[in-house]
Amino acid sequence: MSIADNIETESDIGLSRTGKQREFAGSLAMPHDYFVLLKPRVMSLVVFTAFVGLIMAPGNIHPFIALVAISAIAVGAGAAGALNMWYDADIDAIMSRTSNRPIPAGIVAPVSALTFGIFMAFMSVMILGVLVNWLSASLLAFTIFFYVIVYSHWLKRSTPQNIVIGGAAGAFPPVIGWVAVTNSIGIESIILFAIIFVWTPPHFWSLALFRSDDYKKAGIPMMPIVAGNRSTQNQIFGYSIALAIVGVLPWVLGFGGITYAMVSVVFGMAFVYFAFGVLRMSPSDDEMKPAKKLFVFSIIYLFALFATLLGEALWTILL
Template sequence: MAIVKNSVDDQAFRMSEATAGDFFALLKPRVMSLVVFTGFVGMVAAPDTINPFLAIIAILAIAIGAGASGALNMWYDADIDAIMSRTVNRPVPSGKVTPHEALTFGLVLSVLSVMTLGVLINWLSAALLAFTIFFYAVVYTMWLKRWTPQNIVIGGAAGALPPMIGWAAVTGSLSIESLVLFMITFLWTPPHFWALALFKSQDYERAGIPMMPNVKGEASTRRQIFAYSLLLAPVGVLPWILGYTTVGYGIVSLALGIGFVWYAWKVLQMPDSDRVMKPAKQLFAYSLLYLFVIFAAYLADSVVERVFALGGA
């Protein structure tokens, strides 16, 4: 193996000891699984159909593109990842993968995923995937994250695009319905990550990342979390209001939205002296459940509606 210089610890040279598991960790598999799931929902919800084999290829391309974004993020953020307790064991700061390996891996996967989607599926979905990778790796990671407390708000667009990519992969176009799916994830992102930032603010402060609690204070962050929750709750119900789903989805999404606002209200009422941050941790956990269940409900609704349509035919 070639001897490479570790940019995280520039006082020593070392041999690359990366394993397949280390490279898999570079893909941020937990984030990737959420991207794949929301992208799959976009595909199933689309009014047209796609060959099952091509659908698998499209999902794999979306997954690889999401993983490429994660690898490029870890390459660039190795310096601050080494400072924060939440990220110190990631492959690059822990020394398992060299920065050069992470960069090369991310770039190769980026090109592979976009070209696969473009050549085998369609170029609209490929263009959206390319934009997603660029926005996350360059606009968010290299610029917004270290520059503005609105980093999560603007950068959240990258994580919200997979349902639109899935929709475009099937139809070759976009629609209001796919935009609504985008908006659900887009509005979900700030309260989700700001809840995390509340009880990890010391990590972000040590790393010099201008997250909302560190820049505007905890009280302002709690108010903004609640405001975004009030926006998210009705948007989550919007697919039913617009007639895209049945009342079953409407009931589930309404209940989920009420729950989100309730947890956000508990965060809003949290005293400044609360160092345990239990309400913030509860909201963070609930937000993960919210996004999974609301997209699962949308998926189930789309599948049931399609089955009944076929039965009626």
């Protein structure tokens, strides 16, 4: 045996590029793909509800600081979305609704999405803390933690109550908007939180009813898969009645005007009507039209209530 036979070669670790470096340098991801990671549609709802909380809050805030606050809340929510996409890339690839997201589509590398999410989360919290106030920044940090760790990591794949508890993350923005102005958590902001919190189950379960095959394929224990369609339909109806009641509370407690009273009552009744349609639907219905109608209406409902509160608050400010 010659010496040459015993020579082992290896690349110099210090000089060779790792797979991740190659992946990033050769990425075809455009800025828009990173923007998609922020879940723009969810972000628009966050901006809207946070803005309502901010405008309704008593006290003054400079318009530019308000703009900074809303932007930071939006970016924080987006960062949570990016981290969620990073964590859920495996199940996103299976579900038809999410398979074209940047990570499962192979446009953005998982490590890039993770880095981006952590950086944006950190920056949004720091900017809100330094430029607005630290209570709102703490709430934003908690919201990101709740969405990524409690919802995405802990609840989503383990319990059919995932979106019930996880709904808290989506309900925080109006509270943060309120706190950005007052530096305290008022009862009004808690009611706004409650409206979104109670709205979340019927909204997502109606989606889960007509997308149950997708969720089943991905192994997510959504309510229709674990408890069956009938039980989900009953629970949707129960939550819808609770929502119709909670929706009127701003008027009952005096921070919603007469216009809000009418809108919340009419839309609350309509919500229960659509939920009743879901309740009457056959659990084996293939088309699930009532569930689709409720899903669409639930978005209109939330928008209508918050838009009315916003309109009334702006009206008061302008007068």
